[in-house]
Amino acid sequence: MKKKWNILVADDEAEVRTSLKESLEEIIACTVHTASDGIEAFDRVRSVPLDCCFVDLRMPRLDGLQLTEKIREYDNTVPVVIITGYASLDVAIDTMRRGASDFLIKPFSLKDVMVSFKKVTRERALLIENVFLKQEVEKKKDIERLNVELGHKIREVTQFKDVMQQFLSVRSNEELYRRILDMSAKITASGMVSLRVLDKEKDELEMFAAIPSKEEWAKKIPIDLDRWIADKVTKEGVILSTKEISVPSEIANLFAGDKEPPFLVSIPLKIKDKVVGVLNCAEKKDRGSYSDNDLRLLDFLSRKASLTIENLGLYESLSQHFFSTLYALVETIEARDPYTCEHSRRVTDLSIEIARAMRCSDNEVEILGFAGYLHDIGKIGIRDNILLKRSHLTDEEYDIIKLHPVIGSAIIGHVGSMHTGQAIIRHHHERWDGKGYPDGLKGESIPLLSRIMSVADAFDAMTSDRPYRNGSPGQEAIARIKQNAGKQFDRNVVDAFELVLKEMPGEAG
Known part of the structure; x- marks a missing residue:
């Protein structure tokens, strides 16, 4: 006989109470008790053995957070x-700190409600069944807090991806500066373009690059003229040209005879009214003057570029914060289990050496370094017991452990630029013969970097102590990996692995 749930819905909006009550009672075996304010809700808590409470944050007499604390005490x-309906990072963190198990943001769907209901009731069952209830509750709260903070950091980084759609493929200031030069030359038909960037x-504004080159620019644009107009644009913060302003006599004298100073247009790149760069265009190819349309295009480009420079700086800062959070989570996982201390670093180091031996690109090696350190981050979602x-684990417990690549992949997948790292983490427990997990991929359908990490991960696991066994000697582990080449592991990766260990005698011992 299926359990009949007792659920409380507390909300001062009658429509919300009625809608939730009717929907829940229709799709699951339950009795839904309702309350229009916090005091009435707490009376229900004391009179009915409840399995779950859905509580509005803002209610009369006793708000949602105060009610949550009273329920926790009871x-x-x-x-x-x-x-x-007022979602923010502070609200989310505060609700978890005050004892809430989850939160829903209005408007929400019935699917959202059911996902939350199943999650919190499953967690409640585990808590009740756990012999070490108090200890596990404390650990659960810590993990929930970390997950909430991580979730918000991921969303923040994702938002920056959307903001930078105009320069979607730009990943560094240097790449952006190059694109500014190329686009400026193209849209204005300029034969010469230079960019000074704030050091x-x-x-000071230092010359970053020029078209066709810094040397060619210096031959035709004297350094004194270049610096003078850059300084003037920096002070005034507007587009200027040598046709509209008087060039100082000491600079004009640099041009012999009737030769005039070159027609030079300078455009500021500004962040919050501070000039961070100056773009110069000269030698319009049709030998004409820069039109109003040229100037409008350059102004538009400079504004977009300035915004992207600012966003890149902020994105970099948030990314560093985000990855610091991820790395801290890895350290948290390893601190929970002293037998895996430094495991992620060792797997990363060995994976990188194998990748280099296989002549992977610098970009692949860099991605492998990132994914290697985070390959077990999904274990943050696995219960300590x-x-x-x-x-040794039971079959059911092993099935739960096998979820960690999926959980880790989901965490990393929220960062739009990390799709490759996401795939590496998801598939590092696949096998060459297709008998691995989570997707049962086979042969070359498994990403190469996942195949590399699989060997490094297996070697470190074999040679490391565990609570239930001692680590194997290096040569024994190598022999086992070679024995499984073509079954569990890619033969080419195993060959590279063996070559690497020959050059790292300490590892092979």
């Missing part, structure tokens, strides 16, 4: 899902 096994340490078990 029975800390009853999960509370906060409902709010923050010197607080399974992850840290001191004896």
Whole structure:
């Protein structure tokens, strides 16, 4: 006989209460109790043995957070899902700190409700069944807090991807500067273009690059003229040209006879009214003057470029913060299990050496370094009583452990530029013969970098101590890996692995 759930819906909006009550009672075996404010809701908590509470954040007499605390004090096994229309990082973190198990953001779908309901009731069952209830609750809260913070950081980084659609493929200031030069030359038909960029340490505009080259630019545009107009544009913060302003006599005297200074247009790149670069265009190919349309295009380009420079800086800062968070999570995982301490670093180092031996590109090696360190991050979602078990796992427990590549891939997949790293992490437990997990990929359908990491991961696992066994000697582990070449592992990767270890005698010992 199926369990009949007792659910509380507390919301001061009658329409929300009625809609949730009717929907839940229609699709699951349950009785839904309702309340229009916090005081009434807490009366229901004390009078009915509840399995789950959906509580609006803002209610009269007793708000959602105050009600959550009272429920936790009364029975800390009853999960509370906060409902709010005011989503923010502070609200999300505060709800979790105050004892909520999950939260829903209005408007939400019935599917969202059911996902949350299943999640929190499953967690409640585990808590009730756990012998070490108090210890596990504390660990669960820590993991939930980390997951909430990580989720918000991921969303922040994802938002920056959307902001930078205009320069979607630009990944560095240097690449952006090159594109600014090329686009400026193209849209204005200029034979010569240069870009000066602010050197923050010197607080000066330094020549970054020029078309066709810095040397050719210097031959036709005297350095004094170049620096003078750059300084003037920096001070005034507007587009200037040598046709509209008087060039100082000491600079004009540099041009012999009737020769006039070149027609030079200078455009500032600004971030929050501070000039961070100056773009110069000269030698219009049709020998005409720069038109108003040229100037409008250059102004538009400079604004877009300036915004992208600012976003790239902020994106880089957030990315560093984001990856610092991910690396901290890896350290948290390894701190939970002393037997895997430094495992991620060792797997990364060995994977990189194998990749280099296989002549992978610098970009592939860089991605492997990132993915290697994070390949087990999905274990943050595995319960300690399974992850840290001191004896062999049951089949059911092993099935849960096998979810960690999927969880890790999902975490990394929120960063739009990390699709390759996501695939490496998801498939590093696939086997050459197709008997691996999670997707049962076979042969070359498994990404090469995943095949490389699979060998490095297996070698480190074999040679490392575990609670239930001692690590194998290096030569024994090598022999086992060679024995499984063509079955579990790619033969070519195993050959490269063996070559690498011959050059790293400490590893092979």
